[in-house]
Amino acid sequence: MSASHKYSKRKKWEKEDMSAAIIAVREKRMGYLKAAKHFNVPRSTLFRFVNDNDSSTESVMNKVIGRRPVLGTDIENMLVEYILTMENKFYGLTRMDLRRFAYQLAIKNNIQNAFKDGFAGRYWLKGFLKRHKEILSIRQPTATSQARANGFTKERVDEFYDNLDKIQADKPFPAARIFNVDESGLSIVQSKIPKIIARKGKKQIGAMTSAERGSLITIVVCMSPAGIFVPPMLIFPRKNMTEALMRGAPVGSIGRAHPSGWIQTNLFTQWFQHFVEYVKPTESESSDSNPAVFGNYTDSSDDIAMRNESAVPTDEDAECFFCNGKFSEDKRGEEWVKCLICEMWVHGDCGGYESGIYICDYCKN
Incomplete structure (x- = not known):
């Protein structure tokens, strides 16, 4: 028999009945037996509570039964x-x-x-x-990367709502014409996160994880407070797109391909064209006809890669991650590139860099 089942029948009386019985006995209006029968409470418990003269009626009834906590x-x-x-x-x-x-x-x-x-x-x-x-309960957290945890701060949220207030003050858009767009990565590698102990009632529980491992499918979603849903864009981690990948996708969705599987500037432009075709804004200046779009778009695009392609380390003591050669000792004008994820500098030849975005082998794996 478990400890919890063994003592499951304790303290089954009502607090109001026990309080009335204690008062009746202490004021000598009833005896122990009569009060126990009249208020339907255990006589032995009533006797113990009545004789605890150092405590009030309320504190006596709220005493925790059983052993004291170890700590x-x-x-x-x-x-x-x-x-x-x-x-x-x-x-x-x-x-x-x-x-x-x-x-x-x-x-x-x-x-x-x-x-x-x-x-x-x-x-x-x-x-x-x-x-x-x-206060506490067992909850299932959501995997949260370091970058997302650092990016979601009070200052960022306040800045977003400040911008929203300015736009609404200039042109009061109705709920049906305000759209929020965001992109999210869907991992195709399953990973299990253990449950943790967290605050009871909290809606979102996060657990820090390392950078996403495996391939990611990016989905760009957009919706208005009125419930108007713009079909999403799916970005697959491959060079060539095939419509077979869109089987079962929501009606009206569009699919694109990129080796990294991430949103790029040109892909975001294509999504915006898709958005315009679906929402159909007009040439009128009325806020009832034209939408306002608020997004959380992170630019990991090819133009960043091109800037990195011609960039050099700002620190003279920067070392190549692979050969440990210092930038200050580079006399041949070798090409330097920085990994988009870990931000470590490497020689282009050492890292096998060709063009576009550079991600080192360690971050790829």
Whole structure:
């Protein structure tokens, strides 16, 4: 029999009934037996509560039954704050992390415990989550890269809404003519992220991951607050596009191909043409006829690659990632390129660079 099932019948009485019974006995209006029968509460529990003269009626009834927590209330409250802090930083604790951390806290603070093998027990974890069920819960996080975590800041969000306010003040667009466009990468490599302990009720839970691995299919989506949906653009990581890849896609979707699988300036221009054809703006200056588009477009385009192609390191001590040759010692005017992902500089010959965007072999793998 489990510990939770063994004591599942405890404290089944109503607080209002127990409070009334305690008051009746303390004011000598009833005896223990009569009060227990009249208010339908256990007589032994009533006797214990009535004789606890040092506490008020409310505090007596709210006492936690069973064993005291191993770590104590103060340490547990600090642990809850630490869990929420790590979750906000996208490094949430898993259940095993929490059990291991509880064991380390007990050892560090010389707290007597029955933990074994470097972990707190499963019953301790269950009790901890139950004691803090109003704050904590087990959640499934969303994989979040370092770049996205750094980019989504209060300043960026405030800037977006400031721009929105300025545009709305100039021309008050209706909800049906405001469109938000964003691109997202769909990984074709499955990866499983363990559940973590996070704040209860929070809508979005993130977990920091390394840069996306494997090939990505980029999808460009656009929608208005009124529910008007623009068919998406799908960008496949290949050189040549085939319509067979669009089987099963939403009606009206368009497909394009690029070796990186990412959105480029020319592809975004094609999407915007697709958007204009679908929304059909007019030559009128009325905000009811023309749309306002707000996006979160990150330029990883070919024109960036062309600028990098003729760029050189600004640091004289910059070293080639492959041969460790320094830029300051380069006497032959060798070509230098920078990886788009890790931003490490390499000799063009060492990295096998030809043209366009350069991504080193380590980031590709």
